Amino acid sequence: MIQAEVSIYPMATRTTSASFYIAKAIESIKNLENLRYEINSMGTVLESDDIDTINQATKNMMTTVHNLGISRVEVIIKIDSRKDKQVRMEEKVESIKKQMS
Structure with missing residues (x-):
């Protein structure tokens, strides 16, 4: 994932x-x-089994903004690639919430 x-x-x-x-x-x-x-207030979390899909999504997003007339776009990407088990983004959030008092 x-x-x-x-x-x-x-x-x-x-x-x-x-x-x-x-x-x-x-x-x-x-x-x-x-x-x-x-979607969150600071970015968008993408999830896929395939890095090419993540890359295509990022490219689509950047190209779309350029096509709206913006000549410069800054893109910040953080990637978490996990091979030992499948953990969805919601499960990560729930795991954190369980640890909170």
Whole structure:
């Protein structure tokens, strides 16, 4: 199972808000096969069994923002690749919550 957190930062936009660009970037990955995603306030967590799917999703997101007229896009990616067992993103969160008092 591979999980990646992707944060997209459009540079030199006309406003300080990036939500329009991020929404369009996320729309660009909605129909990718073998991809699950979860939006959070600082990025988007992608989940797949295949790194190529993660890479394609990230490329789609970046290209979409460029195609909206943004000439510079910063993309930060953190990848967790686990081969010993399949753990979904929700299970990771639940494991943390169980440890909290």
